Amino acid sequence: MIRILIVDDEKPICDLIDLNLSAAGYQCSAVQDGIQALSLIESRSFDLILLDVMLPGVDGYDIMEYIRPLGIPVIFITAKYEVKDRVKGLRLGADDYLVKPFDVVELVARVEAVLRRYHKTDSILSVEDVVVDVDGRRVTKAGRPVELTNKEFGLLVLFIRNKNVALFRESLYEQVWEGEYTGDSRTLDLHVQRLRKKLGWERRLAAVYKVGYRLEVPE
């Protein structure tokens, strides 16, 4: 199991990240100040640290200096949007940067991206008889290979990583097509349609009225 440390002085934000990352299958610990964070890093090992810059006690940049030799990937979370602040964080060795206010889907995607870079994600995902090899870009259903286009593959991975979460059309579009959602959802609907057909998931990939789609898997 992948362990993530969340350091943010705001309890509501800590809980928000904790809830979402736990739902995505990570094991989270959250602390609210720098000194606690340092003692926790010393006593336990983590795969990823989400670090707020403005912290009481010891500030995020100082903690970063301490973490760097340990080789633990770090994502900075801050309300400072200015370029110089972002650059400073990245210079210090942060792997990514998340600016408040952020979207939960974006948070999960960035966490995944950083973990993938460190080869810490499970590269094999599975839902019942469908097995997805993320690194190998192979999909099999009941042992038989399924041919998917790039976009279909992206959609599938996103659905599996967010099981039982209603994914909004705009966030699906922004994550997979990597562009601004213009309100035209036909492309997206078409791709979901084909994915359903190829995998035989007509009922699994449920349309959510006025929202988008949800991959329904009994827990």
Add this chain to the structure above:
Amino acid sequence: MRFSRKLLLWTIIIMAISLGFSGFYFVNYVFETALTREIGQAMEESSILQFAFQTAALNVPVKYDVLSDQTIEQITDNLASGGSGRRLRVLDQQGQGIYTGDGFPDDKALLSQTDPVHDAYEIIRQEERCYIRTCTVIDVLNRTLYLETMRDVTEVFRERQLGFTVYRRVTLLMLVAGSVLMHGISSWLTRPIRLLTRATRRMAEGEYTYRARKVSQDELGQLTLDFNRMASALEENVGKLEEEIKSREDFVAAFAHELKTPLTAIIGYADMLRSRRLDEEKLFLSANYIYTEGKRLEAMSFRLLDIMVTKRSELQVQQVDVSQLFQYLSHMYQADHTMYFRFIYDPGSVRAEPNLMKSVLMNLVDNACKASEPGSLIQVTGRAEKQGYRFFVEDQGMGIPKEEQEKITKAFYMVDKSRSRSRNGAGLGLALCSEILTLHGSRLEIESQVGKGTTMSFLLPWEGQVTV
């Protein structure tokens, strides 16, 4: 052209004209005098020769009644050889030459001007030399003769020429020396202007602290002083403006930062609620966070509004009994048992807007509570002083470090952020207090020791008294 150059140029022009004119006049005067003297001598010699001729003619043995040309010639020859370089010519009444000395010019211009009463003279130039030619009439033995003399005055003319040459040299020398001197003087005179110009340029390039050096006591020195005074006033204003802009930028940055945290929470939890099926517990947690963070935003926006309104409003002051304020305070905090409150006050009344004053006192007490451990003492004191009525709010909390005391009245500033936020502070209370106190002609005074506690106080002046 530079001012010092202009000054120099005009000085040289005026110097050259005056030197040239006076030199010419002087040399010419000397020449005229010398020439007049020479003419006088020439005329004198002419009349002496006339007399000598007549005498000689009368002494000739009389053979004839009429003087013969030959005799005339002889007499003239004697006269001519009587003085060195003397040149003579004798003509008869018709202008026919009887005797002509060496190099005597061959014209009769003078004859017409000469009569027995008046002698005539003229100045002639011959082969680079100058002469005075005189003409006089000799009546002797029934003959009328014209006697002409020539006197060499080349020297006088040469002297004039020499005078001009010398004078030209002197003038040139004077001009050169004058120019050098004047150059120095003009650049010394215009030095304050140059220094002032340099200061202006430096300031235009943004170096607002640069000042011109005062080097003279005259009007230019005064100008330099005035300029520097103006620059100081400008610098002060620019500084004030920059400070204002800086504080406004800080405010916006702090505001944006303070806004983002509750927004992130509200957006995140709302997103969870709409896209996920949550169990009862998580549902409540999310909804509660949305509610509390929304409340925080609300409190912040009201406080901000208060500050804006206070900044713009006209103050309606009235006499307020101090006991009324303290009763209100003790009433407000009587239900609060987490702290130990004590209110002590001298009787009296102050000039203030009662609601704003209550707001100030409540904010100060709230701040004191936030900085203190539960159960410690918060004391509010009112004391009648010589200059006015002073309010103290004392706590035994964590105190404020010296370097933070200045910033504490800035909007969104919090000494201990996590602690302050956990008690729903937005960092706006003291900013509001200081706005209100400014309207009342007062200001917040802070005395604090880290770890021991803080005393905030302000003085409301008695009517008619002005505090700084």
